Amino acid sequence: MMHSLAVCLWVAACFTWTSAIYHPHRQAVHKKLRYLLEPPVYPEVSAQRGANTTLPCLLRLKPPRYKVKWTKLEAPRLGVENIILITNGHDQRGYGSLGPRASLRRAHTLDASLRIANLSLEDDGRYRCELVNGLEDESVTITLRIEGVVFPYQSRNGRYRLNFQEAKDACEGQDARLATYPQLYRAWTEGLDWCNAGWLDDGTVHYPIIQPREPCGGKLLLPGIRSYGPKDKAGERFDAFCFTSSSAGQVFFVGGRLSYTEAVKACGVQGAKIAQVGHLYAAWRFSGLDRCDGGWLEDGSVRFPIATPRQHCGGLPEPGVRSFGFPDKALHTYGVYCYR
Ligand SMILES: *[C@@H]1O[C@H](CO)[C@@H](O)[C@H](O)[C@H]1NC(C)=O
Ligand SMILES: *[C@@H]1O[C@H](CO)[C@@H](O)[C@H](O)[C@H]1NC(C)=O
Numbered sequence: 626m627m628h629s630l631a632v633c634l635w636v637a638a639c640f641t642w643t644s645a646i647y648h649p650h651r652q653a654v655h656k657k658l659r660y661l662l663e664p665p666v667y668p669e670v671s672a673q674r675g676a677n678t679t680l681p682c683l684l685r686l687k688p689p690r691y692k693v694k695w696t697k698l699e700a701p702r703l704g705v706e707n708i709i710l711i712t713n714g715h716d717q718r719g720y721g722s723l724g725p726r727a728s729l730r731r732a733h734t735l736d737a738s739l740r741i742a743n744l745s746l747e748d749d750g751r752y753r754c755e756l757v758n759g760l761e762d763e764s765v766t767i768t769l770r771i772e773g774v775v776f777p778y779q780s781r782n783g784r785y786r787l788n789f790q791e792a793k794d795a796c797e798g799q800d801a802r803l804a805t806y807p808q809l810y811r812a813w814t815e816g817l818d819w820c821n822a823g824w825l826d827d828g829t830v831h832y833p834i835i836q837p838r839e840p841c842g843g844k845l846l847l848p849g850i851r852s853y854g855p856k857d858k859a860g861e862r863f864d865a866f867c868f869t870s871s872s873a874g875q876v877f878f879v880g881g882r883l884s885y886t887e888a889v890k891a892c893g894v895q896g897a898k899i900a901q902v903g904h905l906y907a908a909w910r911f912s913g914l915d916r917c918d919g920g921w922l923e924d925g926s927v928r929f930p931i932a933t934p935r936q937h938c939g940g941l942p943e944p945g946v947r948s949f950g951f952p953d954k955a956l957h958t959y960g961v962y963c964y965r
Contacts, residue, residue, distance in 0.1 A: 682754030800903030
């Protein structure tokens with residue numbers, strides 16, 4: 626099972642994979658893996674939010690008459706196919722919400738690759754390029770991965786207060802969206818260890834553990850993603866795992882001993898807005914923002930981003946965004962993180 630592997634071995638898995646590429650003639654030993662993860666062998670393209678990307682799809686031969694149909698593969702909604710673009714080799718037509726941002730690359734006559742402009746968080750997922758030829762329809766599937774960061778999110782009212790819809794809204798209020806399972810899994814391989822269970826976008830609930838310990842599923846289980854499976858979306862309450870990516874704006878710190886209201890004003894004076902939690906995580910991950918001062922954020926929480934861990938800045942050995950929770954908004958104690 627992929628979620629029962631120690632994370633330190635992930636690196637070894639990558640190494641094994643790399644050496645296989647460099648020694649193509651070496652006979653592969655087909656032994657059932659116990660410790661190492663099978664390396665990913667599926668085609669994947671990755672890019673940040675706001676970027677343009679191309680999903681490759683090439684014809685080997687050109688049939689006299691054909692259509693190429695690009696669709697996004699999503700959990701079936703009433704059997705509706707999520708078409709993005711159809712071309713007959715001459716004309717093309719876009720459909721749905723992705724249509725206006727989609728076009729064909731057409732680098733040469735056999736090229737049916739799909740370009741998507743201004744990527745959004747929702748574009749993450751699997752896409753199918755299908756050749757409709759009457760007799761022998763064929764298709765290939767490509768995964769588009771939006772590069773980003775997963776962060777756990779708790780209500781200001783405390784632990785396990787969010788039903789599914791509230792968790793979804795909470796992420797969207799922080800320049801993010803509920804993470805998918807592959808996003809959470811990847812975040813775990815990159816070091817995310819969190820002992821509170823949170824909703825994912827498919828209505829399942831999980832938490833990622835790197836250091837097995839008593840209050841987090843016990844010491845006997847291997848490191849991995851602990852799964853509660855699908856939960857009652859309306860009736861049960863957990864935290865959320867949100868996903869965000871780089872954003873066009875910039876995050877900066879304004880110092881002082883400010884209340885929340887003064888913090889909002891301090892950003893306004895700079896022609897900016899008080900930053901959301903997703904903005905701070907994105908700046909930490911993509912711009913290496915590192916600041917040892919707690920600052921207000923839009924949701925009323927106080928956090929600070931640490932890229933280079935050091936003793937007097939929270940003391941934790943791992944880089945991360947630290948939180949002071951949700952202090953009294955009238956306290957004149959913190960600076961503020963602004964977004965512009
Ligand atoms: C994306 O492509 C458009 C033209 O299609 C271009 O104007 C824009 O600068 C590109 N954006 C990025 C981030 O490269
Ligand atoms: C890109 O998309 C975002 C919304 O996702 C929008 O606010 C922004 O204006 C778009 N940028 C361009 C260059 O179209």
